[in-house]
Amino acid sequence: MNAGDSAGKPLREKNMKQLAGILLALCCLPHSHAAAQTQSYPTKPVTIVVAYPAGGAADVIARSVGQRLSSAWGQPVIIENRGGASTQIGASYVSKAAPDGYMLLATDVPTFTNSYLYSKLPYDPARDFVPVTGLGIIYLALVVHPSFPARSVSEFVELAKKSPDEFNYATLGVGSTPHLSMEMFGNMTRAKLSPIHYRAPGQLVTDLISGRVPAVFLSQTLTTQPSKAGQLRTLALGSVQRVPQFPDLPTVAETVPGYESSGWFGLFAPRATPHEVVAAVNAGVQKILTDPGFRETFLIPNFYEPLLGSPEQFAQFVQADSMKWGVVIQTAKLSLE
Numbered sequence: 001m002n003a004g005d006s007a008g009k010p011l012r013e014k015n016m017k018q019l020a021g022i023l024l025a026l027c028c029l030p031h032s033h034a035a036a037q038t039q040s041y042p043t044k045p046v047t048i049v050v051a052y053p054a055g056g057a058a059d060v061i062a063r064s065v066g067q068r069l070s071s072a073w074g075q076p077v078i079i080e081n082r083g084g085a086s087t088q089i090g091a092s093y094v095s096k097a098a099p100d101g102y103m104l105l106a107t108d109v110p111t112f113t114n115s116y117l118y119s120k121l122p123y124d125p126a127r128d129f130v131p132v133t134g135l136g137i138i139y140l141a142l143v144v145h146p147s148f149p150a151r152s153v154s155e156f157v158e159l160a161k162k163s164p165d166e167f168n169y170a171t172l173g174v175g176s177t178p179h180l181s182m183e184m185f186g187n188m189t190r191a192k193l194s195p196i197h198y199r200a201p202g203q204l205v206t207d208l209i210s211g212r213v214p215a216v217f218l219s220q221t222l223t224t225q226p227s228k229a230g231q232l233r234t235l236a237l238g239s240v241q242r243v244p245q246f247p248d249l250p251t252v253a254e255t256v257p258g259y260e261s262s263g264w265f266g267l268f269a270p271r272a273t274p275h276e277v278v279a280a281v282n283a284g285v286q287k288i289l290t291d292p293g294f295r296e297t298f299l300i301p302n303f304y305e306p307l308l309g310s311p312e313q314f315a316q317f318v319q320a321d322s323m324k325w326g327v328v329i330q331t332a333k334l335s336l337e
Contacts, residue, residue: 041101041280045076048267051090051107053083056172056201057219058265061135062106064298068288084199086175086336087111092122095129099270101277104132108265110175112322116329117175117336129268131315133282134307136289136299139239140181140217140261141224142252143232148214153236153255156215160191167193170204170216174336180325181217181238181261183332188256208232219263220303238262245303264307264321266314282311 048066052058059081066077082090091111097103105111112125123129142153150156160167171179179195186192196213198204201222207213209231216223217238226232236252237243238261252259267285269278288294289306299306309317 041277042073042075044102045078046073046101047078047080047103048106049090049094049103050079050081051083051087051105051111052081053200053202054081057138057221057263058106058108060221060302061265061304064294065135065285065288068294069284072284072287086114086117086173088114088122091125091129094268095123095270097270099272099274101269101273101281103270104281105129105268106135106265107268108263109177109318109321109325110173111268112318113175113180113325113329116326117334128271130271130273130278131311131318132267132269132278133285133311134309134314134317135265135267135285136304137262137264137307138219138221138302138304139237139243140178140263141220141227141237142185142215142217142235143208143223143227144215144235145208145211145213146230146233147211148233150235151233153250153252156235157189157191157255160186160189160193164192167215168196168213169193170208170213170218171195171197172201172204173197173199174334175329177261177263177325178217180328183334184261184328185217185252185256185259187328187331188259217261224303243303245300264317266307266318278311282314 046069048062050059050062059079063079066079070077082093087107087110091105091107094103094105114121115125142156144150144156150159169182171182173179174197179197182193182195193215201218204216204218205222205226208216209226220237223232223234227234234249236250236255237246238259239251240253240260242249242251252261267281269281286308289308295306298304307314307317
């Protein structure tokens with residue numbers, strides 16, 4: 001997507017400052033009690049706060065990884081859903097927690113792009129969190145109700161151009177990845193559609209299957225089974241290349257060159273969490289993500305790709321992806337107060 005130099009430059013400068021803040025936080029983590037914490041962590045239950053309601057893609061992967069961490073650590077890993085306000089409720093809650101590694105945040109890009117939408121947040125996305133580890137990446141699919149007349153991306157674009165604003169699409173709220181994916185799609189194709197915002201993925205999928213809303217960009221985790229059952233029709237995937245599980249399913253990029261839409265999920269800790277604790281959580285999660293059994297029984301069936309790397313690599317990934325979606329937000333002139 002070409003958002004123009006005038007729009008991109010201030011965003012890049014802003015995000016480079018945010019990246020510097022994240023990396024500075026990583027470099028300055030306290031090392032006190034390092035040996036003891038590394039050897040003993042965790043000595044009590046660990047809570048993972050998911051910044052979304054139960055049932056969504058973030059919740060699904062957090063629970064699956066959490067179960068395996070519990071087995072590996074010999075300590076309960078409690079999943080607590082605190083969804084709402086575009087991840088602000090969960091993010092704000094964890095930002096105020098003790099920086100000891102016993103409360104972690106499972107979230108995705110809106111936590112870090114909210115600063116483009118809101119003039120004031122209850123947390124500082126660049127300073128209040130330490131990136132710990134990626135969990136997974138999942139591509140979004142362009143899905144429509146079976147009654148929708150378009151059977152391809154090109155037909156979808158053509159219909160949208162003929163009747164601007166007459167076609168609605170579902171999202172999981174302003175600034176959510178499904179919302180920004182369609183905004184980016186509209187910007188790249190000059191198609192204009194009207195969003196209908198939902199608070200939870202369950203109700204969104206229910207209304208999509210019933211035909212109350214005709215279209216959505218949504219994770220494969222939530223759309224594949226209804227599509228196989230004939231309740232929905234998948235037009236294309238937001239992946240760069242066709243995926244092995246669906247070799248006959250085209251990508252959006254085959255019609256709209258350069259389009260790519262994926263959602264990522266990861267774990268974050270409150271600022272000042274000791275580096276050794278961050279490293280321990282990262283190592284535990286990365287071991288799970290690279291386990292062939294976990295890949296075969298969970299990642300592949302649920303269409304996740306593992307998000308591998310160190311905390312520092314994850315911080316850089318988060319920054320780059322946040323910048324991409326920040327450009328989309330600015331181009332669409334989105335704001336919430």
